[in-house]
Amino acid sequence: MDVKDLLENPRTAGFSRIKYLQSYGTEEQMGEFLNSLFLEAFNAKYSGDWDAFVSFMEEWEDVALTGQFKSMEMPEGDIPWATLSKPLSSAKVALLTTGGLYIEGQEPFERGDTSYRRIPSDVRKEDIRIRHRGYDNGPANQDINCVYPLDRFKEMESEGKIGELSGTGYSFMGMINDTETLINDTAPDVARALKQDGVDAVFLAST
Amino acid sequence: MGIPTVITMMYKQVVDALRPPRVAYARFPFGQPLGEPGNVDQQRVIVEDSLKLLTTASEPGTLEALPYRWRREDYAKIRKERG
Numbered sequence: 001m002d003v004k005d006l007l008e009n010p011r012t013a014g015f016s017r018i019k020y021l022q023s024y025g026t027e028e029q030m031g032e033f034l035n036s037l038f039l040e041a042f043n044a045k046y047s048g049d050w051d052a053f054v055s056f057m058e059e060w061e062d063v064a065l066t067g068q069f070k071s072m073e074m075p076e077g078d079i080p081w082a083t084l085s086k087p088l089s090s091a092k093v094a095l096l097t098t099g100g101l102y103i104e105g106q107e108p109f110e111r112g113d114t115s116y117r118r119i120p121s122d123v124r125k126e127d128i129r130i131r132h133r134g135y136d137n138g139p140a141n142q143d144i145n146c147v148y149p150l151d152r153f154k155e156m157e158s159e160g161k162i163g164e165l166s167g168t169g170y171s172f173m174g175m176i177n178d179t180e181t182l183i184n185d186t187a188p189d190v191a192r193a194l195k196q197d198g199v200d201a202v203f204l205a206s207t
Numbered sequence: 208m209g210i211p212t213v214i215t216m217m218y219k220q221v222v223d224a225l226r227p228p229r230v231a232y233a234r235f236p237f238g239q240p241l242g243e244p245g246n247v248d249q250q251r252v253i254v255e256d257s258l259k260l261l262t263t264a265s266e267p268g269t270l271e272a273l274p275y276r277w278r279r280e281d282y283a284k285i286r287k288e289r290g
Contacts (some may be wrong), residue, residue, distance in 0.1 A: 011221045012269070013237075013238065013239060014236065015238035016236040016237035016238065016239065016281030017236070054232045054276075055286060058234065061234075062219075064219070065219075066220050068220075069218075069220040069221060069224070071270055072221070072224070073223075074224040074225055075225070078267070079226050079227070079228055079267035080209055080228055080267070081209070081228050081266075081267040082208055082209035082210055082211045082213055082228075084211045084261050084262060087262075088258060088261060088262060095257075099238075120219070126250075135237040136236075136238045137238065138235070139236075139239050139243065140239070140244075141245045142240060142244040142245075143243075143244030143245050145241060145244075145247075145250050146238065146239045146240070146241055146242065146244055146250075147238065147239070147240060147241065149241045149250055149254050151247075152247070152250050152251050153254070154253070154254075155266075156251075156254070161255075162211070162248050162258070167248070191209070191210065194210055196229075199210055200210070200211070201210065201211045201212070201213075201261050202210050202211070202212040202213070203212075203213055203215075203254070203257060204212060204213070204214040204215070204220070204243060204256065205214075205215050205240045206214055206215060206216045206217070206240060207217075207237065207238055207240055
């Protein structure tokens with residue numbers, strides 16, 4: 001049996017990080033992980049120290065993600081910075097996500113899609129759809145607040161913890177290789193729209 | 208003047224390289240940055256901690272690693288203690 005097959009697993013939340021070891025790790029790493037897994041599991045069983053086991057798993061999750069990350073390109077230059085000009089309790093906040101959300105009737109996202117969708121804050125939640133292959137959509141389909149905390153922001157608005165939830169949110173696709181279009185066209189377009197909406201601050205949920 | 212932004216991210220390797228202005232990092236499963244379906248308390252804790260960075264972060268590239276261990280926390284209690 002191929003060592004890769006041993007790491008074949010269902011697309012469940014628990015596997016969301018370690019599964020990248022199968023795609024980006026070396027065979028040697030996969031073998032080392034599986035071999036240590038038995039040892040660590042039995043150590044935990046007999047010592048009762050499951051925190052050590054969690055640390056072991058997290059170390060290997062990091063190995064897996066570092067492998068995946070190496071194939072990505074990152075922008076250079078200064079970190080953008082703007083500060084909040086008023087207290088949060090009087091600020092208009094907009095909700096953004098890279099979860100691939102769109103609304104029934106809008107064009108679904110395609111793979112690598114650099115466009116964006118407007119999500120009105122008074123949308124019926126059952127009309128929100130997801131098209132994103134980079135994560136298990138199951139939990140978010142069950143409760144959209146997992147990736148787009150619309151209800152939580154409405155609560156905070158009515159409790160006065162934020163001034164106001166902006167009437168429009170913006171949704172993007174993830175796993176986009178064409179970062180140039182994203183940086184030069186998509187992001188400035190949305191920034192202008194947010195300015196027009198009179199937004200004071202942005203909360204972005206990355207999936 | 209730009210718009211102040213905070214991001215909840217779950218991918219530390221990308222945070223380190225991308226260097227967004229303010230990040231609340233939690234080691235949650237991909238696809239659930241705010242928490243589990245129906246877990247209002249968990250989602251609220253993450254939202255509130257993230258928004259807090261808009262007022263507390265004093266320099267570009269602030270990364271706050273949130274201490275929550277997914278299901279192994281009592282989020283209702285955390286919220287209650289905050290009042």
